[in-house]
Amino acid sequence: MTRTTPARPASVEAVFPELAPYRARATRLHPRPGRPGMHDSHIGGPMLWPDDEPWPLCHEPHRRESEGYAPEEIRSARAAGLRPSSRPWSTEQDGPVPFVGLAQFFRRDIPGLACGPGGADLVQLFRCPSTHGPHLERRYRLRWRQAERTERAERFLAAPPEAPLLRWEDELPEPCVLHPEEVDTYPWAEDDTLPASLIACIDAWDDAQAAEHGPDAPSYQDDLSIPPGWRVGGYPSWASTGPMAVRCASCAGLMRLLLTAEGSEADVGSHSWVPVEDRDPTLPGRASIRGGPSVARPTRLRFGRDRDLHVFTCPADPGHAPRWVLS
Incomplete structure (x- = not known):
């Protein structure tokens, strides 16, 4: 629609x-909740990510939390129309943290989307799910790609790595199709x-x-x-x-x-x-x-x-x- x-x-x-x-x-x-694919422009859907390319990690020190929300429990609670339950923070969070893929946009879908380096026509947006420093700063990342070249990859990442716990429920995007x-x-x-x-x-x-x-x-x-x-x-x-x-x-x-x-x-x-x-x-x-x-x-x-x-x-x-x- x-x-x-x-x-x-x-x-x-x-x-x-x-x-x-x-x-x-x-x-x-x-954006509206839906089931976008990796070859679509979307928010919160699967990224077009070659299987042999490392997923971005945040290696900076992160603020220690007391509790958080498991990504799968967030998804299950949303599907049931409920709020997820929190759980104690895990020591697994002390190492590098996977960035969360927020969105990807193809120029072929989005009028007015600027070109990236070398004429790149696919941009992917990521956010570290943890905060940094006393001012709770956030870290974002852009990944520019040549869409046609990327779509020729032999295999794609089926499921990106996820942090065991997210500090807030709203760190996890709901998969949305775009209009x-x-x-x-x-x-x-x-x-x-x-x-x-x-x-x-x-x-x-x-x-x-x-x-x-x-x-x-x-x-x-x-x-x-x-x-x-x-x-x-x-x-x-x-x-x-x-x-x-x-x-x-x-x-x-x-x-x-x-x-x-x-x-x-x-x-x-x-x-x-x-x-x-x-x-x-x-x-x-x-x-x-x-x-x-x-x-x-x-x-x-x-x-x-x-x-x-x-x-x-x-x-x-x-x-x-x-x-x-x-x-």
Whole structure:
């Protein structure tokens, strides 16, 4: 089934003609629980991984925990509609920890997905399931591949290694198929992301909408600029950190947003972005949303305290190290 973003509560460029030069296309991925295969673009499904290639491990010291959740017990509990039970932390966790495969995207499936080093057209995203240091930092990894060459491998890894216990249930992604959809997006309106005069006009419009329509009034940040959820390209949201210039550690050039990962596909403020196919046309507003957790939090993942994970790459040289920003 396709997923279709409803028309915005107001025509962005009719209200703010000055935004036309800033329009940028992004691809909403619309993950939904399913059974993706290793040759599919997906979140949480099996990775296209040659059998003779070592699975990525995190060798850094990890924070010692008191309890955790076994991956198989998480899967069984989800299938039964229950919460998994925790168990005491295992000494097996003291060595290197396997990264968790979060997602893989083929350029043939995802409009706007940038090329990787050497024209690579398949990108795979991983996260260490453990935290690091006193600030509970996370470690992520990108693996770029040539899809056609990788698909010619003789054998593929049937089941990747897993940590015996995960600290949180939301370290394990739910396998999701994707329903890519291109949409227009506009910059986050704060600090110097747009001219000060335009941001002032946006703020005044928001105030007028709130005065006229009350708590359900549309706003630029929530309803007109950047959709929630997993997406490729477009603009980053800066709700938690405020805007920042993300520069390459190798060449100091400005980096480009490759993708955004988010635990929630919609919240109270952004419910207008929920696709038409996930709504009851006989009901208004938030009351029309159907599908429960499979629509609101389909991947079961969480990033920080429900933040967006922005993955940036260097447009001058995709081989330079990516940067990860939680905002």
